[in-house]
Amino acid sequence: MSDNNNIGDDNNVVALVESLEICAERAGDIVPDIFADFFERDDGARQLMEHSDQLMQGRMFESVLELLMNDELFGEDSYLDWELDNHLVAYAATPGMYQSFFDSIVQVVRDGLGADWNERYAAAWQARIDKIMERVNAFSAAAKA
Numbered sequence: 001m002s003d004n005n006n007i008g009d010d011n012n013v014v015a016l017v018e019s020l021e022i023c024a025e026r027a028g029d030i031v032p033d034i035f036a037d038f039f040e041r042d043d044g045a046r047q048l049m050e051h052s053d054q055l056m057q058g059r060m061f062e063s064v065l066e067l068l069m070n071d072e073l074f075g076e077d078s079y080l081d082w083e084l085d086n087h088l089v090a091y092a093a094t095p096g097m098y099q100s101f102f103d104s105i106v107q108v109v110r111d112g113l114g115a116d117w118n119e120r121y122a123a124a125w126q127a128r129i130d131k132i133m134e135r136v137n138a139f140s141a142a143a144k145a
């Protein structure tokens with residue numbers, strides 16, 4: 001489960017936003033770096049998104065940030081389910097690609113923060129991502145059943 005640390009979800013969101021703000025101040029627009037890391041990490045994802053442009057990538061990243069910050073978007077029959085229907089069914093994206101994408105985001109934010117990256121940020125990102133991945137995996141398993 002996601003609560004493998006001592007901070008609640010609200011605190012996780014606060015920590016996540018804080019890390020993103022510091023990262024934006026230091027590194028500016030991180031979207032190109034995130035997608036570069038994602039495509040290097042996951043060749044299937046690279047092939048799937050071969051034709052995506054930076055605007056589309058920016059919109060996708062914005063949606064991911066909204067998800068990371070708002071629990072209401074990823075319960076059952078929520079925005080995430082609708083998005084998963086598109087992604088897993090129509091695009092043939094996989095849960096592994098979701099994990100890769102989140103790993104890339106964390107990697108780039110961690111690099112952006114350098115010495116200011118800390119355990120609190122790491123735990124907050126991990127907890128939020130675990131929660132979303134739980135739903136991605138459950139949705140994927142149900143879709144295959």
Ligand code: HEM
Binds near residue numbers: 087093
């Ligand atoms: C929580 C994670 C994700 C969210 C919220 C999300 C959201 C979105 C959104 C909103 C768009 C439409 C952008 C637009 O054109 O306005 C999009 C497009 C797309 N996404 Fe994602 N996405 C996620 C993860 C992924 C992953 C892991 C993959 C795997 C490769 C993927 C593959 C694609 C593809 C192929 C498109 C269409 C690209 C195109 O039209 O050229 N997405 N995504």
